[in-house]
Each structure stands twice: as C-alpha cells, then as structure tokens.
Amino acid sequence: MKTIYVDNAATTAMSDTAINAMTPYLKEVYGNPSSLHTVGQTAKEAIEDARARFARLINADPKEIYFTSCGSEADNQALRSAAYNGLKKGKKHIVSTAFEHHAVLHTLKKLEKEGFEVTYLPVSESGLVTAEQVERAIRHDTALVSVMYANNEIGTIQPIREIGAVCRKAGVVFHTDAVQAVGHIPVDVKADNIDMLAVSAHKFHGPKGVGALYCRKGVPLNTFIDGGAQERNRRAGTENIAGIAAMTAALEEACANMPRTSAKLKSLRDRLIDGLLKIPHSRLNGDRDKRLPANVNMCFEGIEGEGLLLLLDARGICASSGSACTSGSLDPSHVLLAIGLPHEVAHGSLRISFSDYNTDEDVDAILQAVPEVVAYLRNMSPVWEALEKGEKEHLI
C-alpha cells in the first residue's frame, strides 16, 4: 500500500538538497567551531556562511540570526527575553492571541505565574486577528506583543505587517512565531516590521532539532542557555553545524521554488477543499483566502476525529485531527474552540497539510477515502442518528 503523507504541518520529509548539505558536516567538517585550529575554523566559516545566507532569505542582517535547537526554543527565548527586558522598565503586560502554538501559550502561562499580565486577543470565526485589536490592547505598560504569522492547525495568515506597524509605532517589541510561514510564504522581517521571529527547519524539508531566532538589531536578547560564548553569548552549546547547513539549504530551496510550489499546493488545496465540502454537514475551518497554500482543515459533524485518522491510516493516508482523543485531553483543540466551534463539532476535525511531494493522485485518493470513512463512522454514530432524526439540530 502506498503511503500518502499529508501531515506536513507536523513535519516534513527531508529534501535531498538538505540531506546533501548536511553530510559534509557529519563526515569531513567535524570540527568544533570554537577551536582555533584549521578543522575548527573551517566549521566556524561554514556556520557564518550559513548565517549570512539564512539572513538574506528573510531580509535580515547576519548578526540578527541566532541558531537554536528548534522553533519552540526560539519562541521561549524571545518571549522571556522581551518580557524580562520590559519588566526592567516597569512593563508587565503582554498581548497575544487565544490560538497561539503551545510553545508560546505555555511560556506565557508561566510568565503569568511570574507576575506578568497577558491579554489573549479573541480570534474571529475565520481565524484572524486584526491590527486594530492589537492597537486597542496595547497599554502604556505593554512589554511585548506576540502574534503567530500563520496558524499551525487552520493555516490562517495573520496581518503581520500591519500588526508590526502598530507595535513599532507604540514602541512595543513584536514577536511572531513564524514556524508555519517561513519557507511557505514570503517573509521579510524589515517590511513586516518584525522584532523577533521563530523558525523551525523541519517544517520546510530541513532536519529536526534545529531552528533559528531572528532578533532585530537594537532589541535586547537575553542569554537562554548559559555556558560558552556561542551565538554571540546568547545561546551556549556547540553548534549543530550539520543541522544549520541543512536548514539553510532547505530554506534556500523552499524560497527559490516558492512561486512554483505555492501555485501547485494551492491547486491541490483548493481541489481538496471543494471536494470535501461536498460531504453533507462539513465545513472548512479558517479563512479560505488568507490561508497557507498547503493547509486544509475541515470538520465533519457527527463523528470523532481519532476514528477518522485511524481509518485513513489503514488506507495509507497520514493526516491529523484536533479532536480531544488526539490532543490527549478531554477538550478538543484550543484553536478550533478559539474560532468559536462547539466542542462536539471540533471533535470531528481533520487537518490535511500538503508538501511539494504530494500529487494530484494523492488528492484523488483522499477524495475517495474521506467521504467513505465519514459515512462509515456516521453510520455507527448515535450523534449522527439523532441529527438525522431531527432530535438534535445540525450545527454545521
């Protein structure tokens, strides 16, 4: 059975380009970049070369790029740094949104316990926040605004440039978790008025275990891991050279191919959305247009998402869901609740996220499988029976 991997928002397969960029640093160039000898300095040059190339891809200065072990680490470091530096000036307020990734939400929860006050902006039904909302929420004691570039579950792209402008005008540090955006849509930290931005390599066919933090010149950045002087004293630990080289190569490739892949992915996405919407009592979650090219997120009433995933997996289709059973708690995804979906509807969600490795045939196979699996689960669902008999009202 052919595997149809459509969970690329969770992680991607590494590209050959990324793997090939990695191997020299696993084999020949094994030196520690902090060593003074030739072997070490060759490694050092490789990192600085990668930093310059990486910076160019998001229109940053090389000195504004700090390599990290993952996107979550970059988010943690950025948020804590901006919060603590704000606190030094008596600023204890943070503005964010209700549907951030847990790398941001859980860090903010901890900061709340430490005495910070966080305003979580509500998200519209279509999964968007506005610059006006941010502007209204900013106070004289706001230290930081954090709004994700694109949502990991429903794929909605936020008006980052406008939000950044509002923050810049108010003199508030603006952080964005851009893990789902970089490598997928054009990101320009200068034009977008971004102060801090988190990136993760494995979302764009790079390796796991490496990410980056952009921190604009002039915005103070605290040390996150104490130890050696790596990353200009901001993050100790011998650098993951192979990972950094592979991430940079993967991002170069993703950016160079973006015009082609973006058009292709949008066509796969739109055909899948149109096809799945033919299933009665289904809905698309998140704005249809302000949406990542590769993201599809649907709800099907009367069924639960885990069963859907397992039955699709049995047919070789690897997808994701925001149901409680897949989140490991009794509540469905906080993102789906944030856009106002009732619990019982949110339980029946399905996320399909494509990559360039997917094909039209994959869409055909998904469009064949999903309606059958949904019908099968509905047929044994007492909730669906009650809906069909009119004992319960359809919510979608």
Next chain:
Amino acid sequence: MALYSEKVMDHFTNPRNVGKIDDADGVGEVGNARCGDIMKIYLKIDNGVITDVKFNTFGCGSAIASSSMATELIKGKPLDEALKLTNKAVAEALDGLPAHKMHCSVLAEEAIRAAIKDYYDKNGIAYDKAQFPEPHED
C-alpha cells in the same frame, strides 16, 4: 500503529454487532458529545438471557473497540452475568488500552448497565438500586 493493540484495531476496523434493534427490550445511552464519546447499546432479552445486542458509538477508536468487545462478551449471557462485566474485563479482552483511554471501557460497562436497567424499568422488574450507580459525566 503502536497506539493500540492488534485486538483494539481489529475491533475498531471490524466492529462486531454494529447497528440498532428497532424492537429492543432495553436501550442504554451514556456519555456526551461535548467530551467526544457517546455509546448506545440495544438489547434483545428472552427469558433473562441476552439473545441479541447491537451498538452505536460516537467516539475514538478505543470507544468503538470497547463497545464491540463488550457486546461480544455479553451476547448469549444471562442478565446477572452481563451485570458482572467490568470495564477491566473489557480492557483485558482487548489486550489492554492506553491509560488515558480506560474511560472508554468504563463507558461500555455503563452503557450495558443502563440498557439492562432500562429493561428492568420497562418491565417493572424489581432490582437492587445499588447495582446501578449513576453513569459518569465523562
């Protein structure tokens, strides 16, 4: 998939006794859609013996597998024996459930009790109320 045992996957992908019994003698429904699990069990009872059983379930893989296994375990059994079925026995018969899925087997036990209680109530059969605690608001 390593999340579930082969038995769970078997009962999830080929569930036994799915469906409804239109002239059921007892029907039990437990759980709620908000939390993501609803189980409905239909019993056909003849002379104190469960002659047929069907289920409908809204829920995850382990909820459907638990329903399927529980119906298999009580089919053809006298009511007093069916009442002795525990959630642990359902989980064991499935070669175990992940810890955070044990509540699915609890729902199966409760759905069967609710269906038997419904049969007793409908037929004016006296029973020990202690045998039928209120189902969990899972």
